[in-house]
Amino acid sequence: MSQVLYITAHPHDDTMSYSMTVGKAFIDSYKEKNPNDEIVHLDLYKEEIPEIDVDVFSGWGKLRTGQSFDELSSDEKAKVGRLTELCDQFISADKYIFVSPLWNFSFPPVLKAYIDSVAVAGKAFKYTEQGPVGLLTDKKALHIQARGGIYSEGPAAQMEMGHRYLSIIMQFFGVPSFEGIFVEGHAAMPDKADEIKENAIVRAKDFAQTF
Numbered sequence: 365m366s367q368v369l370y371i372t373a374h375p376h377d378d379t380m381s382y383s384m385t386v387g388k389a390f391i392d393s394y395k396e397k398n399p400n401d402e403i404v405h406l407d408l409y410k411e412e413i414p415e416i417d418v419d420v421f422s423g424w425g426k427l428r429t430g431q432s433f434d435e436l437s438s439d440e441k442a443k444v445g446r447l448t449e450l451c452d453q454f455i456s457a458d459k460y461i462f463v464s465p466l467w468n469f470s471f472p473p474v475l476k477a478y479i480d481s482v483a484v485a486g487k488a489f490k491y492t493e494q495g496p497v498g499l500l501t502d503k504k505a506l507h508i509q510a511r512g513g514i515y516s517e518g519p520a521a522q523m524e525m526g527h528r529y530l531s532i533i534m535q536f537f538g539v540p541s542f543e544g545i546f547v548e549g550h551a552a553m554p555d556k557a558d559e560i561k562e563n564a565i566v567r568a569k570d571f572a573q574t575f
Contacts, residue, residue: 366458368394368403373464373475375409382547382561383510387463389565390508390545393572404453408474413450414443416480447481454482459504459575460539462530466511471526479533488537498538505534505542506575508568512551545571 370391378384395403414420423440427433436444454460464471482488489498507530515524527544534542547564550557 366398366401367456368401368459368461369454369457370403370405370461371408371463371475371478372405373408373462373472373478375472381465381510382550382564383463383465383508385561386510386545386547386564386568387461387508390506390568390572391461393569394575397573404457406478408472408478411478412446413474413477413481414446415477416447417443419443420447450478450481451484451487455487455500457503460506462505462507464507464509464526466509466515466524466526469523469525470529471509479530483533483537496536498536500537500539503537503539503541504575505530505539506545506571507531507542508545508547510547510550512549514549514552516546516548543571543575 370387372384372387374381374384376384378388391403395401419437419439420443423436423444426436426440427444433441433445462475464475470476485491488500489496491497507527509527511524511526513520515521527546531542531544545564545568547561550560553560
């Protein structure tokens with residue numbers, strides 16, 4: 365049995381969002397194929413994702429100098445404790461499905477805050493004399509992304525920084541398998557929007573059978 369984190373970063377649900385629609389098609393198909401897997405849905409717009417701020421830096425600093433968790437301030441405890449929960453949950457999972465739109469060439473800021481919460485030295489990666497080494501070498505990940513224009517090829521390809529960032533961070537973590545399912549062009553070609561969405565749904569369902 366695998367533990368799967370279904371991580372969505374969109375304020376809308378599958379009735380209004382292309383990425384969420386395709387994400388739901390994928391996860392429903394995955395559940396049918398893998399009924400014994402544990403699937404945890406993290407809706408980042410509903411989760412508490414602390415930003416790394418002065419309280420977090422202060423709390424981490426105290427812990428590094430030997431102070432106990434109980435000695436932290438109430439704000440430090442709340443934020444550092446929650447970040448630790450998120451990181452430990454991420455590390456213990458076997459598979460990750462990220463679902464996001466392309467916003468301003470990247471993704472919603474809440475997803476960056478989540479990545480910051482799990483990018484912890486000693487857990488997701490470690491530093492060595494030869495440089496950083498990823499520790500999540502037994503995981504696999506997928507990114508389902510909707511983007512209104514065409515970014516898989518052509519002049520806009522170099523401007524896409526959402527999937528590219530996740531690809532880099534998964535590589536940094538040592539994750540050996542990272543794939544993408546893209547719903548693109550529906551805003552640029554509104555007359556083909558339904559066809560684009562349906563084709564992406566078919567691809568998502570098919571990919572779920574082997575993920």
